[in-house]
Amino acid sequence: MSFSFGRELRLCSAADFKQVFDHTDIKVSNRHLLILARENNLDHPRLGLVIAKKNIRFANGRNRVKRHIRETYRLNQDCLGNLDIVVLARRGLGELESSEINKLLTRQWSKLHQKLGDRQAKEQASQQKQQLVAS
């Protein structure tokens, strides 16, 4: 169990972001935010944030939202396998109370975890099928 949040757990270049946008495997969406994710070749998840000035006007609010996303990500990272994740803020997220944001995010992370589990199960099933066919 790890709660650290170092540089290797973030998306740090435009190329990484582009990978996620172009080949999205999993999508989790909500009225206030949108999460895109894609499996990577590492043994840990990576997080990137897209908080547009258009959607949250003041720098103060943007910082607040980013901190909450990072914090909840940090606490839930063990559930997230080896995904590259990009979180996009939508309009209205800045108006929510801090506790509401936290609740919302925890829910979204668990949803993402579920979808990842489904996907992996599916893959395993198909692999088994292939093996069966091959044998």
Added chain:
RNA sequence: CGAGUUGGCUGGGCAGUCGCUGUUGGUGAAUUUUAAUUCACUGGUGGAGGAAAGUCCGGGCUCCAACGGGUAGGGCGCCAGGUAACGCCUGGGAGGCGAAAGCCUACGGAAAGUGCAGCAGAGAGUAAACCGCCUAAGUCUUCAUUUCGGUGAAGAACGGUAAGGGUGAAAGGGUGCGGUAAGAGCGCACCGCAUGACUGGUAACAGUUCAUGGCACGGUAAACCCCGCCUGGAGCAAGACCAAAUAGGGAUCCUAUAGGUGUGACCCGCACUGGAUCCGGGUAGGUUGCUUGAGGUGUCUGGUGACAGGCAUCCCAGAUGAAUGAUUGCCCAAGCUUGUGUAUGACUUGUCAUAUACCGGCUGGACAGAACCCGGCUUAUAGGCCAACUCGACCU
């Protein structure tokens, strides 16, 4: 104690747990050349603001060959001082507001020129007769009178008049007396105004001062304009460097002292250079700039003050897909509230209203986030604290 004015300070605190980031020490590992670099673990120690914001001014710094001259454009505008500089600040003057403390002012020139002014009103810029007042002098008519020259009265036109009414934001000094046909700075006195002297003040400017002038010169310059002063442009995505990749091209056309580029206001000057079009290739990433500075704190000296100088002492964020956080508990400020007590007022004489104290419960932090750095301005801001001053009430 209440009402107010001005200036300044503060912008929740403590502890635990889990994190982010700068720096520094230790241990281990890897690479190579002593040592350095990178990574991991671990200990210490820093880590948003008064506005970090708006990007409205002024600087530093960097580049544009150097920033040279001129024009245009832009900015500023009472005086003196402060400052690296400013459109900022301080002190003073003038005008306006307030009972006062105090506050506000885009505050040069309208006697160089041009322009502009709705409605109302007769007239709005070398003033103007709508109502009103007057009809003296000169003219005409009628009547009376006559010594036949005139004289008197009434009326009329021509005309005079800015005192009164009316219009308007504004009608070309005000009040009084004289004067007059009625009036009028027409004359005089006082007040105001203008010009010149004198006095005070560095100056803006001021004056129970003197002289002169009957008074001219309406407003508007955040309208053009004139006068004085200031001003080259772009910005840290400035700029410099490292490693790596690609290229050191191809085709067509034009040309010989002009053209182009620098040059992003224009001209001159200067510097560099064959040029134009199309095709192809190509700018991913990292380091630096990057925080020691017109610096902070304390104290002394000079100055009314802004501020300046001396001495001592301190080092106080440097992120870059962008750190400075999350959560739990307690405390403090504040708000709401059940209950209890006290005081005052009202009356339906035990209820209601207001103020205040205590115990408990609940809620619970304003505006807002560095991005090269400073000095200002402007705007946002829950509250809390301090000082000085003004006015009012009460007590001594």
